[in-house]
Amino acid sequence: MKKKLRVGVFGxxxxxxxxxxxxxxxxxxxxxxxxxxxASATVRGFFQNKNLPVYESHQQLLSKAEPExxxxxxxxxxxxxxxxxxxxxxxxxxxxxxxCYTLEDVARIKVARDASGKHLQVGYMKRFDPSYQLxxxxxxxxxxxxxxxxxxxxxxxxxPFREHQGDLVFAxxxxxEMRSEFKARQSEQVAKALNAQPDENSxxxxxxxxxxxxxxxxxxxxxxxQKMNVSTVGIEGxxxxxxxxxxxxxxxxxxxxxxxxxxxxxxxKVAEYHERITLYFDDAVYHLEFPSPYLNxxxxxxxxxxxxxxxxxxxxxxxxxKEAFVEEIKxxxxxxxxxxxxxxxxxxxxxxxxxxxxMGRSALANKxxxx
Ligand SMILES: NC(=O)c1ccc[n+]([C@@H]2O[C@H](COP(=O)([O-])OP(=O)(O)OC[C@H]3O[C@@H](n4cnc5c(N)ncnc54)[C@H](O)[C@@H]3O)[C@@H](O)[C@H]2O)c1
Numbered sequence: 584m585k586k587k588l589r590v591g592v593f594g595x596x597x598x599x600x601x602x603x604x605x606x607x608x609x610x611x612x613x614x615x616x617x618x619x620x621x622a623s624a625t626v627r628g629f630f631q632n633k634n635l636p637v638y639e640s641h642q643q644l645l646s647k648a649e650p651e652x653x654x655x656x657x658x659x660x661x662x663x664x665x666x667x668x669x670x671x672x673x674x675x676x677x678x679x680x681x682x683c684y685t686l687e688d689v690a691r692i693k694v695a696r697d698a699s700g701k702h703l704q705v706g707y708m709k710r711f712d713p714s715y716q717l718x719x720x721x722x723x724x725x726x727x728x729x730x731x732x733x734x735x736x737x738x739x740x741x742x743p744f745r746e747h748q749g750d751l752v753f754a755x756x757x758x759x760e761m762r763s764e765f766k767a768r769q770s771e772q773v774a775k776a777l778n779a780q781p782d783e784n785s786x787x788x789x790x791x792x793x794x795x796x797x798x799x800x801x802x803x804x805x806x807x808x809q810k811m812n813v814s815t816v817g818i819e820g821x822x823x824x825x826x827x828x829x830x831x832x833x834x835x836x837x838x839x840x841x842x843x844x845x846x847x848x849x850x851x852k853v854a855e856y857h858e859r860i861t862l863y864f865d866d867a868v869y870h871l872e873f874p875s876p877y878l879n880x881x882x883x884x885x886x887x888x889x890x891x892x893x894x895x896x897x898x899x900x901x902x903x904x905k906e907a908f909v910e911e912i913k914x915x916x917x918x919x920x921x922x923x924x925x926x927x928x929x930x931x932x933x934x935x936x937x938x939x940x941x942m943g944r945s946a947l948a949n950k951x952x953x954x
Contacts, residue, residue, distance in 0.1 A: 585612050585613060585920075586920050587611075587612070587613065587614060587615045588613065588614050588615070588651050588652045588675075588916060588919060588920070589614075589615050589617045589648070589649060589650050589651045589652070590607055590614045590615065590616055590617065590650060590651070590652045590653070590654060591616075591617055591618040591619070591620065591644045591645070591648050591650035591652070591653050591654070591674075592604060592607075592616070592618070592619045592620070592653075592654045592656055593620050593641040593644070593653060593654065593655045593656060593657050593661075593665050593669075594620070594621060594622075594655065594656040594657030594658065594661070595619045595620075595621045595626050595630060595656065596621075596626065596656065596753065596754060597741060597745075597751060597753075598656050598679060599619075599654070599656040600748065600751045600752070601741070601745055601748050601751065601877055602877075602879075602908045603654050603656055603908075603912070604616070604619070604630075604635075605748065606908055606909050606912055607654070607912065609909075610909070610912065610913065610916075613912075613913065613916045614652075614912075614916070616635060616636075617636060617648045617649065617650055618636045618637070618638050618644040618647070618648035618650060619635055619636070619637050619638070619644075620637070620638040620639070620640055620641045620643065620644040621637065621754065622639070622640075622754065622757055622761060623753075623754030623755070623756050623757055624756055625752055625753075625754065625755060625756050626752055626753075626754050627639070629752040636648065641653075641657075641665055641668060641669075642668065645668060645669065645672040645674070646672075650669075650674055651674060651675065651919075652674055652675045652676070652677065652915070652919065653665075653669035653674045653675070653676050653677070654676075654677045654678075654679075655669065655676060655677070655678035655679060656679050657679075658765065658769075659679075659681055659683070659684065659769070659790070659794065659795070660684070660765065660768045660769040660772050661768075662678050662679070662681070662682055662683050663682070663683040663688035663691060663692055665678075666678050666682070666692055666695070666703065667691060667692060667695040670692075670695040670696055670698075670699040670701055670703070671695055671698075671699065673699065673701065674701060675701045675702045675703070675915075675918075675919050676701065676702070676703045676704070677703075677704050677705075677706060677911075677912065677915050678703070678704075678705055678706060679705075679706040680705055680706050680707055680798050680799065680802070680932070680935075681794045681795070681798045681932070681935070681936065681939070682705050682929065682932040682936065683772070683936065684772045684773055684775070684776040684790075684794060684936070684939075684940075685772055685775045685776045685936070685940070686933070686936060686937060686940060687775065688772070689929065689932070689933045689936055692929060693929060693933075696929060702915070702918050702919055702925055703925075703928065703929050704911070704914075704915050704918065704925060704926065704927050704928070705927045705928070705929070705931065705932045706911065706927070707799065707802045707803075707911075707927045707931070707932075708876065708907040708908045708910075708911045709799055709800075709802065709803050709873070709876075709907060710802065710803065710806055710907075710911075710926065710927055711905075711907040711910035711911045711914065711926075712873075712883050712907040713882065713883075713902035713903050713905050713907075714871060714882060714883035714884065714885040714900065714901070714902055715803060715806070715871065715883065716902065717885055717900055717902045718807065718869055718871060718885055719806065719807060719810055721869070721887070722807060722810050722811055722862075722869070723811060724810065724811060724812065725811060725812065726808065726811030726812060726813035726836075726838055726841075727838060728864045728865050728866060729811060729813060729836070729838055729840075729841045729862065729863075729864055730840055730841050730842075730863045730864060730865055731841055731842050731843070731844070731861075731862075731863040732804055732807075732808075732836075732841070732842075732843040732844070732860070732861070732862050732863075733843075733844055733845075733859075733860070733861045733863070734797070734800045734804065734843075734844070734845035734846070734859070734860050735845075735846055735857065735858075735859045736796055736797065736800060736846070736847040736848070736857065736858045736859075737847075737848045737849075737850050737855075737856075737857045738796075738847075738849065738850065738855075738856045738857065738858065738875065739849065739850055739851050739852065739853055739854060739855070739856070740849060740851070741875070741877050742854075743854035743855075743856075743875075744856065744875040744877040744878050745877050747878075747879070748877075769790070770786070773786060773789060773790060776789070776939075776940050776943060777789065777940070777943045777944055777947055778944060779944075779947055781947060783827065784823055784826050784827035785823050785827065785943075785946065785947055786827065787823075787826070787827030787828070788823030788824075788827040788828075788829065788830045788946065789823070789830070789939075789943045789946070791827065791828070791830070791847075791849070792823065792827070792828070792829055792830025792847040792848070792849075793830045793832075793847075793939050793942060793943060794939055796830075796847040797830060797832075797845055797846075797847045797939075798935055798939060800845060800847075800858070800860060801845070801935050801938055801939065802927075802931065802932075802935050803860060803871075804843060804845075804860065805931070805934055805935060805938075806931075807862065808836070813836050813837060813838055813841070814836070814837045815834050815835070815836060815837070815843070815938060816834075816835040816836060816837050817834070817835050817941075818832060818833070818834055818835075818941050818942055818945040819833040819834065819835050819842065820832070820833045820945070820949070821833070821942045821943075821945040821946040821949060822946050822949045823946050824848075825848055825849075828848060828849040828851075829846065829847065829848040829849070830846065830847050830942075830946070831844075831845065831846040831847075832844070832845055832846075832942040832945070832946070833845075834938070834942075856873075856874060856875040857872075858872070858873035858874075859871065859872050859873075860873075866889065866890075867887065867888065867889050868887070868888040869885070869886075869887050870884075870885070870886045870887075870888075871883055871884070871885055872884040872886070876907075876908070879906045879908065879909075880904050880905075880906050882901050882902070882903075882904060884899065884900075884901070885899070885900040885901075885902075886898070886899055886900070887900065911927070914926060
């Protein structure tokens with residue numbers, strides 16, 4: 584019989600209800616859900632009605648439910664403290680992205696992880712996307728011919744894409760005191776990351792467009808660049824736009840000839856999802872087109888263009904219908920139980936955080952040259 588890991592969840596809002604809790608329950612031969620901690624009585628009541636054990640705080644869950652693994656699915660600014668508490672309590676940890684906003688918090692987490700000897704996996708499910716893995720296998724180990732990486736994400740958020748999971752319950756009853764604590768905590772962390780107190784639009788651009796959305800694409804591109812031994816050199820330019828609904832950045836790569844441009848924009852009233860990552864080489868173009876992550880078992884399309892003289896060939900690839908959100912937690916089980924090498928590590932997240940912080944600081948400093 585397989586070892587079942589006792590798992591607890593901190594924060595049971597959108598992503599926990601849409602993905603992690605249903606997936607953990609489906610993988611009942613690998614995981615036993617022993618507790619859900621949420622600050623909202625409404626959310627706790629919803630799970631209690633489904634006969635799942637609930638706790639008012641993550642500390643209560645840690646001390647009473649005897650978990651072996653914790654899923655941190657709370658808002659971003661709680662990640663660092665909750666991850667550290669879980670590691671200190673002797674648990675392996677899966678945490679949603681972004682792991683945190685600052686490199687100082689990455690360092691604090693590293694100390695706790697190393698002292699605990701436990702695994703820490705970050706919720707970058709796209710690295711488990713079969714089409715990402717296919718592209719990763721196809722790319723050369725030398726990126727000398729790479730000319731440009733282009734990332735474009737335009738999306739309305741989750742509302743058009745979550746019908747299949749039925750009604751979700753949101754935390755509409757958080758006390759004023761807790762909401763104030765959340766705001767103060769988030770704004771302190773963002774100010775530390777940016778080394779300045781940002782205006783409202785820049786704050787939204789950094790926490791939303793950059794740290795919530797583009798963090799995924801940054802992680803994907805970092806994974807692909809690593810395969811090709813290409814690294815980032817510096818920020819060419821960065822800005823927030825559309826009242827903070829948009830964020831853009833251009834990054835110089837170390838091949839001398841190549842550039843990485845990225846942008847995210849929320850398009851709130853259009854029920855369409857666009858997330859595209861394109862790699863342009865001088866002799867090939869690779870293009871990933873992601874569906875909304877909430878549409879499960881919807882394959883990402885990988886298209887490759889190559890030419891023989893004037894004869895251009897376009898090839899569409901579909902690896903399989905596996906779901907990245909399921910694959911990442913199956914892999915976590917393999918890491919914990921069978922000692923498979925950790926994936927989506929703190930060190931991966933550190934690289935992403937370093938770039939996000941540099942982009943954010945550059946965006947704040949952005950000066951427009953007049954024409
Ligand atoms: N991997 C992905 O594609 C993906 C998608 C969406 C969200 N996320 C990430 O997941 C995390 C959660 O996002 P969400 O959209 O589910 O947020 P949400 O606001 O819908 O849910 C957060 C939940 O945490 C609870 N909570 C808040 N403070 C708490 C505390 N101190 N103790 C216990 N519970 C607390 C809230 O009551 C709420 O139910 C974020 O870090 C986000 O970036 C990842």
